[in-house]
Amino acid sequence: MLPHILPISSLMLGTALLLLGNGLMSTLLTLRGSIEGFGDQILGLMGSAYFVGFLIGTWVVPAMIRRIGHIRAFAFYASSIAVVVLVHALIVHPVIWLLLRLATGIALVGFYTVIESWLNSRAVPERRGQVFAFYMFVNMSALALAQQLLHLAPPQEFTLFAISAVLICLSVLPLCSTRQPQPEIQPLPRLTIGKLWAAAPSSVAASIVSGLSIGTLWSMGPLYAARLGLDASGVAMLMTATIAGGAILQLPLGRYSDRGDRRHVLAFVAFGATAGAVAMAMFGGSNSALLISAFVFGGMSFAIYPIAVAHLIDRLPHEQILSGNSGMLLLHGLGAVFGPTAAGALMAVSGAAGLPVFFALTIAPLAIFVALRARGRVDHIVEEAAQFVPMMRTAPTGMEMAAAVEEHRLESGGHIDHTDPSEDPPAPRADAQPEDNHPTAPEAPLSGSNEAPSPQRSEDSPRR
Structure with missing residues (x-):
């Protein structure tokens, strides 16, 4: 894998530095903001403003990158984020901070889109899955x-603001020194929400x-820890434990979903997340139990x-x-816009426990x-069962890369090369059967589709 990572090492280093700062x-x-006396609702609005900027950026950023090029655009957006970071420290006012968070969201979409x-353009098709997984690892x-x-x-x-700005400025250096050819950004088609x-x-x-919960976690998680009385070190440990859980458990859970009815695994992780949230509300006074939760x-x-x-x-x-990936990104973003504001209002009434609740x-x-x-x-498959790819919500181009991984897998016979060629291929996906003896009609395919009836998971026809 190393020979495929080295050519993009400058991109990965720039990514790591900017995400450290941001x-x-x-x-x-x-x-x-909490120390300055900003209320929970104001801090929630700040989180929502960031994701509003993210949605705006998905529409306005690609045109600018096409006009001035990737390297100039990256330098422009990274410099903008660094300036915004420093202005936060110079002008401590809730309205100004709301506007600055909006600008940060727009600029960060520019960064993600460039990277x-x-x-996506540099990764060879048969190794795109590895590159995308490594990129997600660097993110987390x-x-x-x-x-x-x-x-x-x-x-x-002022020190931490300065460190953040320095890291963001340093992220420009690896990318500006690269000699790699710059790619082109293609417009992304969309499916209507009704068809999805x-x-x-x-x-x-x-x-x-997911947008409601994860968007709220990024915005309000530190406030939750502070409201529990944790110092900066405790806040750092709580956030690190939460992110580490996402980094460590996401891949095995996803791989498990490849082997059966994916909805069963989705329901399991949703119940598990609910249990974790309830445990956080119950054990807020115990540091070890809180970190585990x-x-x-x-x-x-x-x-x-x-x-x-x-x-x-699976269904497209x-x-x-x-197009489906792009629509999912929009839905996730809409959830992330409203989540922090709603959670902030609940915390203003019920205190710290309002967030896990x-x-x-x-x-x-x-x-x-x-x-x-x-x-x-029965879980119907339209053409081929997908293979799980770990991901976070970044920019539309990230979903484009994930979609390209899946497209290459389908075109190459249903297998993504995540390992060395000498290793054994992954086990075939197990079949999911209905839970009772009276199956109802399957979920409908896209309206207006002329596709033949979708294949079902059955013991006689394992998925590749």
Whole structure:
């Protein structure tokens, strides 16, 4: 794998540096805002403003990158984020911070779009799965490590703001020094939400709920820890435990979903995330129990979105995979816009426990809904069963890369090369049977489709 990673090492280094700076900033702002007396609702609105900027950026950023090129665009957006970081420290006012978080969301989409479109163009098809998985590993590792930078100075001081800005500025250097040819960004087609729902209701619901929960976690998780009375070190440990759970458990849970009815696994992780959230609410006074609960919640909740994407791919014909991924990204973003504001309002009324309660109230209905959808319904596959790819919500180009991984797998006979050629291929996917003896009608394919009846998972026809 190393020969395929070395050519993109400058992209990965730039990614790691910028996410270290931005990951530190996301947590730092919540802590500093709490110290400055910003209310929970204001801090929730700040989180929502960030994701509003993210949605705006998905529409306005690609045109600018096409006009000025990837390297100039990366330098432009990274510099913008660094400036915004420093202005936060210079002007401490809730309205200004709301506007700055909006600008950060837009600029960060620009960063992700540059990196992901570049990776997508540089990765050879048979190794694109490895490259994408390594990119997700760098994302999660940088965000987890960024939380530990809180140990370097108190949130009240200028030091952490300066460190964040320095890391973001340093991220420009590896990319500006590369001699790799710049790629082109292609426009992404979209499917209507109605067609997505017709294809896979469980995936649509899971994408929205994942946005509500994960978007709220990034924005309000540090505030929750601070409201529990934890110092900066305790906040860092709690956030690190949550992110580490997502990094460690996402892949095995996803691989397990490849072997049966994916909705059963989706319901399981949703129930698990609910249990983790309830445990966080119950054990907020015990550091060790809280960290374990946060690890479980992170591991389960981070797996919801990629499993939902894989389930949607199961239900779409080959030519609609990219459009479906783009629609899932939009739904996740909409959830992330409203989640922090709602959680902030609940925390303002009920205190710190309001955040895990919000998670439980949000995710538990998803678990019940998906479990009911899976009961008595055979999981129909349109063409080929997807193979799980670990992912986070970044930019539309990240979904393009994930879709390209799946398209190459289908074109090459249903196998993604994640390992060395000498290794054995993965075991065939096991079949999922209805839970009762009276199966109901399967979930409908896309409206207007002329596809033949979808193949079912059965013992006689294992999926590749």
